[in-house]
Amino acid sequence: MTHLSTLLFSSLVFALGAQAATTTTTTTIGCCRLLEDAFGSLVVYPDSAQYNSSVSSYFFLEQRQIPPTCIVQPTAANEVSNIVKTLSSCSDVEVAIRSGGHSPNVGFSNASNGITLDLRSLNSIVLAADGKTVSVGTGNQWGDVYQKLDSLGKTVVGARVFDVGIGGFLSGGGISFFSPRDGFGCDNVQNFQVVLASGAIVNANAQENQLLFKALKGGQNNFGIITRFDLFIKTTAKFWGGAIVTPESADAAQLDAFTKFKQAAYNPLIEIEQTFVYYGSQKSYFVSNNLFYLSSSSNISALDSFTSITPQLSSTLRISDVASFASEVEAGQPINQYTVYATTTFPITSTNLKLIYTLWKTTTDQLAATIPETISAMTYQSIPPPPTEGAPKNLFPFKDPSQTHPLVLLLISVYSPYEKDYALLQQTSKEFITAVETLLKEPGNGGVSPYKYLNYAASWQDPISGYGAVTIKEMKSTAAIYDPKAFFQTVVKGGYKLK
């Protein structure tokens, strides 16, 4: 990277108002040199091919625009351990932990003028001899795991999009094609291998370090660096699913279908994401329904209310495997965009989806008036059921599916190809979520759940507060045991911190 581009990057950081931005200090450079002395070529600097490749591999543009002073690329847990020990001897540095780099939140997995630990080389995938678990390095993409297991008729509870990373997805919860049946991805972790702030490498599972085991299921990067996830393997035949796209004229029928689906009895085999989309480049609205039914039968009457909506612009419904579905969903994602995700959660009523949809269209029309190329998407989906009684718990505040099934998880994502629009994307998402929650609090509109899904939350949201006061107290006690000097609260600044 040239000095000119470094300067350009610096001005972008300023323009982005990145909460993680700090001025490069001699201590950060000194710390990079200390790491280089110990780890040699694992430490890379601006201008090198490895540095540029790491920075350009973030999914969203805003995360590419905050250059770290150096990037460290460990290849094994013991290297991560030694790196953490070295970092603890540096003062006044900011460190970021990065796996797949899919967080849209600036600074969550990249450290502006700091040190980013790029964990993508922790990418082993090893099946246990008993066939019950697979050990997956945090640096993999989910698609790598699916490709390995699909041919064996096996799978794991991972992301619905091929190139999403393992570490952020599972430490924030993780919603999968299989979640209506198997819960959050994190509930299907048998063991976490974790590097603590002391550099110690420990296992957290139902028998060892139980408090840590629970805290890592929704606790993001507050407790340690997870280097490996041992995941329960699920047996799965190919199953039914795909996407149906309908034009704006079908929106009312789509909203009716999703309302009925949420009001009907819980069916753990159905997974649906209903997404209303506006594409500025085409000046058109449409709906994309991702529909999945965990059965290899092609006669799926349970989803007739969606599949019978006409006219259809396209349909990819078929029987297929996880890698194929995850590739298809990936192909539908806007790329090379500045993006803000934001979320809320609320109980369904017979009218509230339509009211929110009207708000979203107004918001989108206003955004498109300023950013003609914008993409705006609003997705309705479900919250996975909690672990069954007696199974290890996660941090989320739900006891049984009768609490989660009536809830709708809303994700709004707004996009622009231009950096200058980033502040407007933030403001738009914030005003939209505020307007939705105000609307929902009106009598008869169902109210708002305090729970916000961490992996969809904007940087201005506070998903940990939705776990509840008792759980937060427990998280703080766990952090005091495993990270007494608060390394993950103070040195690792990106992410949602325990307040």
Ligand SMILES: Cc1cc2nc3c(=O)[nH]c(=O)nc-3n(C[C@H](O)[C@H](O)[C@H](O)COP(=O)(O)OP(=O)(O)OC[C@H]3O[C@@H](n4cnc5c(N)ncnc54)[C@H](O)[C@@H]3O)c2cc1C
């Ligand atoms: C295109 C796309 C598709 C998506 N699809 C889904 C989906 O199907 N289901 C779903 O639930 N979510 C989905 N998400 C959201 C996704 O779960 C989050 O963005 C998640 O954070 C991505 O994980 P990552 O490892 O790629 O992220 P990163 O950006 O690398 O990390 C995100 C956060 O996790 C922390 N972190 C990462 N690795 C570790 C680790 N090993 N130890 C400790 N902390 C760590 C980072 O410090 C950071 O704060 C999607 C996002 C995108 C952009």
